[in-house]
Amino acid sequence: MTSIDRLDAEILGRLTANARVGIAELATDLGVSRNTIQQRIRRLEDVGILRGFRPIIDLSAVGMPVQALISLELDQRRMAEVVRGLAALPEVIEVKLQAGREDLLVHVAIASLEALQPLTASIVDIEGVRKTTSTFSVGTPVPYRLQPLLDHLTEGSGWGRSTPLPT
Structure with a gap:
């Protein structure tokens, strides 16, 4: 099992909400470099956590x-x-x-x-x-979501080895 940290959780949550969000926008919103975002996404794909980007069809x-x-x-x-x-x-x-x-x-x-x-x-x-x-x-009172689970999994962790959570 591969562990994720808070930054991974934020990236995954934002990609789940909008798979078309750009690397630069993610980097700006999360306060990290584009390189960091690209490396994190690549790692999440390589270890099988992130398995693709799909449209949501009504x-x-x-x-x-x-x-x-x-x-x-x-x-x-x-x-x-x-x-x-x-x-x-x-x-x-x-x-x-x-x-x-x-x-x-x-x-x-x-x-x-x-x-x-x-x-x-x-x-x-x-x-x-x-x-x-x-x-x-007959309805979807709680639509597909991952952010609460990701938050729970990474509770108390920072963003990588030395990066604290943003304030």
């Missing part, structure tokens, strides 16, 4: 306003086959492996509530799927 704006989470119970011997089948469905955004009663959690985006039934039928048709349970996302 699925409603592209005609997929309904999101659902579908929990699947599987025949464990068919896990790879089920995952391949799910990956072939364009509505599937993400599949997470779970511990517990259900084996997989499938995040899907669909155009309407009515579209869930045929999608669920397609999922049930995948050999190895035993049972599905669907829930709908």
Whole structure:
């Protein structure tokens, strides 16, 4: 496990909020050199903490306003086959492996509530799927965020070996 310090946390938080922020702007805002920012980002990429920069897409704006989470119970011997089948469905955004009663959690985006039934039928048709349970996302009271976690992880640390936190 690689540790991060307060400066890393600030860089990651700002990139999470706006991946298009420039190196010079980050350096100015954080009171460090551009070189420091570039080296920190490179290190965060090299050790696998920072794994890319992605746009945030409003699925409603592209005609997929309904999101659902579908929990699947599987025949464990068919896990790879089920995952391949799910990956072939364009509505599937993400599949997470779970511990517990259900084996997989499938995040899907669909155009309407009515579209869930045929999608669920397609999922049930995948050999190895035993049972599905669907829930709908009706809002996002806490959107995806990392800064509170990053702050917690770096509580009490400075910015590198000798740089104190800015005041």
